[in-house]
Amino acid sequence: MYVFMYVHDVARKKISTTIYITPEQNEQLKVLHERTKVPVAVYIREGIDLVLEHHSADLPGQLSLDALPSRRR
Numbered sequence: 001m002y003v004f005m006y007v008h009d010v011a012r013k014k015i016s017t018t019i020y021i022t023p024e025q026n027e028q029l030k031v032l033h034e035r036t037k038v039p040v041a042v043y044i045r046e047g048i049d050l051v052l053e054h055h056s057a058d059l060p061g062q063l064s065l066d067a068l069p070s071r072r073r
Helices: 002-011 023-036 040-054
Strands: none
């Protein structure tokens, strides 16, 4: 799964941004990279995807029919 995501991830255009993480987060990400050889940036993007998915109801987009309020006549 990670290999597929990483290969797919490389093909997409990226923008540069700055984030601030704690020294502990930095150390754990370095260890994870050393063990898996997956770039730290990939893990950060995965984390962002998880947050966006978790908060998807707060983002603009098309509502599913199930999300619409029911009409009473």
